[in-house]
Amino acid sequence: MDIILKNVKKKDFPLLKSLAKSLGFEIVEEEKPYNPEFVKEILEAREELKQGKGIKMTLEEIDKLWK
Numbered sequence: 001m002d003i004i005l006k007n008v009k010k011k012d013f014p015l016l017k018s019l020a021k022s023l024g025f026e027i028v029e030e031e032k033p034y035n036p037e038f039v040k041e042i043l044e045a046r047e048e049l050k051q052g053k054g055i056k057m058t059l060e061e062i063d064k065l066w067k
Contacts, residue, residue, distance in 0.1 A: 008016060020027055048054060 005016065017027060
């Protein structure tokens with residue numbers, strides 16, 4: 001049987017992990033990394049903003065874009 005714990009507070013995790021080990025449970029931690037292409041795009045966009053390549057828009061201008 002598999003059990004998945006969600007929304008575990010960081011402070012509670014070591015206790016739960018210790019309890020599971022003491023009961024002989026197998027612990028499998030899975031990390032779901034971000035898509036590398038997505039990370040690259042975000043980092044490039046941040047750098048462009050630092051270089052002044054971004055534009056400023058008012059809320060009204062942004063609102064017009066999606067209508």
